[in-house]
Amino acid sequence: MNSNKMFFLFILFFSTLISISSNSWFGCWIGLEINLLSFIPLISHSTNLFSTEASLKYFLTQSIASINFIFSILMKMTLMKNFEMNNFISIMINSSLLMKMGSVPFHFWFPNISEGLSWFNNFLLMTWQKITPMILLSYYLNKNFIIIIMTLNTIIGAIGGLNQSSLRKLMTFSSINNLGWMLASILISENLWMFYLIMYSFLISIMCFFFQLLNMFFINQLFISNINYSIKMFLLINFLSLGGLPPFIGFFPKWILINFLLSMDFFIITFIFIMTSLIILFFYIRIIYSSFLFNYINLKWMKIFLKNKNLIFINFLSFLSITGMILSTLIFL
Template sequence: MYFTYNSNKMFFYFILMFSTLISISSNSWIGCWIGMEINLLSFIPLIINKNNKYSSEASLKYFLIQSIASINFLFLILMKMMILMNFEFNYFLTIMLNSTMLMKMGSSPFHFWFPIIIEGLSWLNAFFLMTWQKITPMILLSYYYNLNFIYIIIIINAIIGALGSINQICLRKMLSFSSINNLSWMLMSIIISENLWLMYFIIYSLLNLFLCYMFYYFNMFFFNQMFFFNLKNSMKMMFLMNFLSLGGLPPFLGFLPKWLMINFLMLNNMIIMNFILIMMSLIMLYFYIRISYSSLMFNYFKPKWFKMKIKNKTMILLNYFNFLTLLGLPISTFFFF
């Protein structure tokens, strides 16, 4: 990847990761806020690209949205420290505190900035925004939350993430709505157990990493490029398997954390929540299959001069990811059951 040889960017990536550790290991709300501010100020230089006006616009929008959430978060902390010193957070303040974290991670109903900003980013920055940037708000949300409010947010995330991606033609926007849909599962998993959330987050990040790397390598940004590019059917099958894994279809790796969560929800008689999450995942699967089916079945004119060579190292890496996606679930069941 291009950032390996840029010392400035490496420095900001280090600060980005270090600031997340500051926030999640702090024992005070002020410490968490400081970590998030360092995180914000380290991510913006990574987004900005002088040669791309869309990335500059995305960095400005990201700064404004995150600043509004941070101001609200700081205001609530100071109110708690100065005015409500002898009281716990009441119902209203808890919802406000949760809302600031939801806004920071791009959750519904505060998600409107997320697809717009991600459209102007490179694949690497989009990957970080969909994965790493969600860690701090989600961990802080797990410290103090209103359960009924979070249940409503989970349902809204599942519905908007599924329905919002149906008529998208931009791959980055599609993955952003997929991220919103997966956020509903992640919020449910962090309420259940932090270990379950960690497993879900790692598997989701791996699948996202593969897709973002493939799109970056082939320089894809829109659906029609998947049809026009002279890709081998084996490469298209790799896309199909990883899309299906991201949607949570057995026997792929992405089904494992969803399987554990479905089992937990059934044991706790949360049938309606389970039904909504599964139905919305089916809509996402329909969308993924539609993309893959179109690219596999439609015949397009392939000029002889348009040949795409794939390096051996890249092919080995892609085969490794494919093996992990396809055989991850059968192998992991030996460890869990």
């Protein structure tokens, strides 16, 4: 981590605070712009052509969303008294914020850009970069529009990941699916959304840390890697937790959200959410199969040695994934 990166990371975190603590839409827009201009230097490397392309694509899409956002704000200010336009303006503002966070139907940039980023930058894109648009969205929700969007998010996030061989694209489509759950949670309460985001960030950080440690980017790398058994167990536990399988901690926020959705009589939407989670679990299990059940080519030169402190850290996180659910059920009793 050099001083430049640390500086831009600080500005990135600071810009989010500017947006969410601003008392005007214009202040929110300025925060979003600072966020964009601090994230681009983090993702662009002059040596890597993919990251340069990704940073350019990211800049273009975010600029279009920002232009749309400020145009909608100006329309809102000038046409405040016209109630018929209010619905249209709220959809416009919501759409520009959905584009910012890579939601359906503006999600096409998201998998393409993630392919050119490192695992750490992917982690930032999938977690921190969603905070500002989500909170701004909660200020001016168009409920019916968001209900349609969150259902589409879960469906497309599940279907899009089925034919992917790139781990980064798989995690991106998984993120789109989880975005649907987050939009549902923000309809209910901001505290529930915050809880879901923290849990999701925890789980996705473990996966990104793991893939960064082993330098893995594609499913076929799991076939040839001579991984030791404790790491295979870790991979199994954390993927099932991220998919939301009941004994693990990843199920806990989904469980709470399902309860709330059922109490609000969203039966069909809850059914769609659960069914798409099963599809997500299917392609997670496909990754686990690759590392678990196949006979390996034991190449003498292909050995992965992890430092002891990293291995202990990984085992501790896996332990949290398993025991977290038991602790969370005790809270309900």
